[in-house]
Amino acid sequence: AQKITQTQPGMFVQEKEAVTLDCTYDTSDPSYGLFWYKQPSSGEMIFLIYQGSYDQQNATEGRYSLNFQKARKSANLVISASQLGDSAMYFCAMREDNYGQNFVFGPGTRLSVLP
């Protein structure tokens, strides 16, 4: 069963606008972590943001914020003030604590920022 779903294969956003990348997850583990990574065309994987299942507040890191809705099992990434350099693949991932350090990644969303 798909544990991480990213329903947007591709997204376009105008430079300087905000964009939301969707991620839903499936777990019965009460303790888990959610992650977002960026993969530019150069291929490296870049960590963006982390949200723990028990964290009361939504995580933020600079222009990145994670809209965590636990009851809906969604962990959407919001990028504010998009820049051309934000064009990349974005992956949502989950770690379930009852499964050790077994990370599961979604299929990704390709974001294109238009000038």
Next chain:
Amino acid sequence: NAGVTQTPKFQVLKTGQSMTLQCAQDMNHNSMYWYRQDPGMGLRLIYYSASEGTTDKGEVPNGYNVSRLNKREFSLRLESAAPSQTSVYFCASSENPPNEQFFGPGTRLTVL
């Protein structure tokens, strides 16, 4: 401070050949991971090691073996390569608990 390094960057094998992918980290992390990434897909975990001396299977371990040589190094071995193992392989490391993973640059492997 090099972070996570992987060798080689590129490799072409013939079916049935063996090879070892090397990974090293200089961040004193306890946990290390091997992933593969196929076109159009996210990363899939092959094996991980939560500490020196321990290894555990991930989602797609068949056809691979791993060795946690010491705290710094974690190698991935293909004993008899198959075309289905053509992929980009990433090594990563993290502290415990893993609230962030640091990735190496990847190895692009082609099996003919």
